[in-house]
Amino acid sequence: MASFLCYLMSTRLLFLIPLLHAIATNCFASRQPVLCHDDESSALLQFKQSFHWNLNSGFDPSDYPPKTSSWKVEGVDTDCCSWDGVECNKETGHVIGLDLSSSCLYGSMLSNSSLFSLVRLQRLNLAHNYFNFSQIPSGFGHLSRLTYLNLSDSYFSGQIPSKFSKLSKLTSFDLSDNYMLHLRSLKGLVQNLTSLEDLSLRYVQIPSPVPEILANLSSLRTLDLTGCGMYGEFPVGIFKLPKLQVLRVDSNQVHMGNLPEFYSSSPLKSLSLWGTNFSGKLPDSIGNLNSLNELRMGDCNFSGHIPSSLGNLTQLNLLDLSFNSFVGQIPSSLSNLISLNYLDFSYCQLSGSIPPSFGNLTQLTFLNLCQSYIRSSNPSSLPWLGKLSKLTYLKLQGINLTMEIPSSFANLTQLSYLAMGGTQLMGRIPSWLANLTQLTNLHLPFNILQGSIPISIFELKKLQRLNLYSNHLSGTVTLEMFINLKFLTSLLLSMNKISFLTKTSTNATQNKFEVLGLASCNLRHFPNFLRKQDRLQWLDLSHNNIQGQIPKWVWNTSKETLLIVNFSHNFLTGFDQHMDNFPWSQLQILDLRSNMLQALPQIPPPSTVVYLVADNMLQGEVSPLICKLSSLHSLDLSNNKFRGTLPHCLSSFSNSLSILNLQGNNFHGTIPQLCAKGSRMKMIDMSQNQFEGLLPRSLSNCKMLEILNLGSNQLIDVFPSWLGTLLELRVLILRRNGLYGAVGSPTTIFASPNLHILDLSSNKFTGKLPFEYFQSWKYMKKINAENFTYMVEFTSIQSCGFTVYQYYPYSMTITSKGREMMYSKITEVFAAIDLSSNEFNGKVSEFIGNLNGLQLLNLSNNNLTGHIPLSLGELTTLESLDLSQNKLSGQIPWQLTQLTFLGSFNVSNNLLTGLIPHGYQFDTFENSSFAGNLGLCGKPLSKKCENHEQAPLPSSGIKEVQDSWFHMEFDWKIILPGYVSGLIIGVVVGNVVTEKMRCWFVRTRRRQLKR
Structure with a gap:
């Protein structure tokens, strides 16, 4: 019996072996990778071949080589599912994802692109490539299964195809940073995209109101409409979207009288309204947004007090309330924002002192309180700043400190940018500033600093820009002092009591300056080291004692780069050479006022915006070549000996010209028709000449005109x-003419x-x-x-990559x-x-x-x-x-x-x-x-x-x-607040008169009158 049972069991096992083998075979087979389909592989290769590789088109060098370099036609890597950037369905082998961002793709995308045959695509990312400003093909509308589409920063242009509205499964859609893209109707684009969670259209041009339909996208988490040119009232319902975490509408003309009430249930993490027309007061309920880590409300029209409830937002790491009309003191509750690393209250109307408890904000790396009405006459009120040891950027420009540079600043060893212009700083520049070894920018203009510049300042080896404009500094500065400042490109010592000395031939510095201000530095000749300067953009040698002719070599200095030249208020008599062409081909501002010039160089190039030659001994007629200055904004020929009639082309300048000063010459004839419709003229002074005839009726087109002075001429007309x-x-001055009736x-x-x-x-x-x-x-x-x-x-002119x-x-x-x-x-x-x-x-x-x-x-x-x-x-x-x-x-x-x-x-x-x-x-x-x-x-x-x-x-x-x-005393000056540098070149005379000053004036005035 036992032997029979053993036989029976053996027979059954033999029967099961083939079955187990079959099962094992099938299981092994199911685990084999499914290769991609030939037609999709071919489509991808065709897509690759339709573009060039351009290593200059990608934005991140770490992404090189391009992802498509792994795509092979032959060899071991012919399966497209293994290619970089390609994602396949593991069960079917179909391509469902494609990420070719930053892949150096260069060329136009055509409407028949093989890409559009990949109809099973669910995720597509072509961001950071260069599609040569071609239009977005409507073929994207065929990819109906897309849930993610990113075409940002890819150099597309033209209208966004209406077929995008058919991609109803999209949850993330990003067309941002394609500044030549246009969209006729945002409402038409999103009305079918009801599943959207992330929508970014930053810098896409959408000149229309923000549609109410956006408030119906209940799944929306991110909405970025920065710089889209949108306008009108902003739909309040967008603020109430239940899942919204990021809202950015910066740099649009949208507005809302008052922000809505905010509730603690709001998931908002980033709220950015910078550069819009939002106005009213900030509601106290803004303190309920306890998930907020970024709040940008700069350059709006907000007013009232800063709510103390902002101190509840302990997750904030960025707070920007700059360029608003906030009043009152800075709430001390803001010292609770211990995670803050960026704080900007600049250009508000805040008053009082800065709360000492701000010393708690130890994570701050950026602090800007520029041009507020904050005052701090007590030096003991600023030690808290010394606790902010992580600061890399500190700007206190234009606030009233009235103190010496606080010694607590010696702790700010990470500072790379320090600007304290116009803060009434007194005393000497402390030598311990040299301990701030990371400084690249040091700006202390428009103060009352005294004494000499400490030698230790010239040991700041990373310094790029040094601005000490308009102080009471004295002593001698030599070019040799700058030998260790290898990176210095901007130097402003103007308007002090400094004597700047250079040897006739010196190789003390090899600095290639871009900005050089040596006005009022007791110069008696043009510094010889300028011969080797070939990168200067701005050169100011005004208010010195430079005499004689301008040497020939000066005109060869930085011929390709000079944009602003100021040689005014010297004793220059002429030029060492005759020039067939003006040497500085890119010049925008030329100031030769208050010299002894008897002749002018050639008319500057058409790029010239400001041309000032007043108060010289110039004579003869105005060259007709002046008609080439089609972009001219300011023309001042006053107080010379010019004669003859005026070029009639002056009337063609009226759309650009704002200042025309011809006072105190010997011009005659009739006054040209100066103002066409749309004229931008603000000042016309043609007094003390010999003009005759009627007043030009075109003056009625000068709708922006503020001063008209035609006095002391021979005009004959009625009022x-x-x-x-x-x-x-x-101002209207018509004195000493023949006006009658x-x-x-x-x-x-x-x-x-x-x-x-x-x-x-x-x-x-x-x-x-x-x-x-x-x-x-x-x-x-x-x-x-x-x-x-x-x-x-007052006007601003774009020059040197910054604003003048x-x-x-x-x-x-x-x-x-x-x-x-x-x-x-x-x-x-x-x-x-x-x-x-x-x-x-x-x-x-x-x-x-x-x-x-x-x-x-x-x-x-x-x-x-x-x-x-x-x-x-x-x-x-x-x-x-x-x-x-x-x-x-x-x-x-x-x-x-x-x-x-x-x-x-x-x-x-x-x-x-x-x-x-x-x-x-x-x-x-x-x-x-x-x-x-x-x-x-x-x-x-x-x-x-x-x-x-x-x-x-x-x-x-x-x-x-x-x-x-x-x-x-007040004079024409230039200010260059600069590309983040805060560079200031020039002077603004502040005229805030205190009650004490007015009382002093009344008492003094009465004493004078009694005499």
């Missing part, structure tokens, strides 16, 4: 009432409402004073007494206090009317008292009759009043004694009678102020009064007025 349409006009009433409802300086003196105007115009000049009725700035034309800011001060000549005075600068608060030396008649209206912003009023040498208006006593800012040489009668109103700023008063040669008022300013006026009035009596005249009672003083006593201005 140009048609100029009343120029709403920006602030009645001024009359305004012919427009506008009548230049911003006008506050008018000089029509020494013409032949007749009729009554133009009081109807007076009523239109609203600016003269209400002048902002706090606005102590000067009237300047030009400040050009307006000037004028006007009769003030009986003398002709040149105002090289005009304050915004100055208001004046001069109608003297005409043939006006009739009475002076009481309405004149409404112009209570006037500082100068001259109605002398006319035929005015009647009484002196009592309302003149209301002009409490008046400093000069001249009513002489008229036929005025009656008494001098005692109300004029209220004019406590009145420094010049003249009513001589009238028919006035009675007692001269006394007290206050009237006790300082001499006989000449009252001469020629036979009926006047009392001091200062020798004629005594009989039976005349002294008029009472006003019961209010002296009305204190603190509205005057400071005559500070």
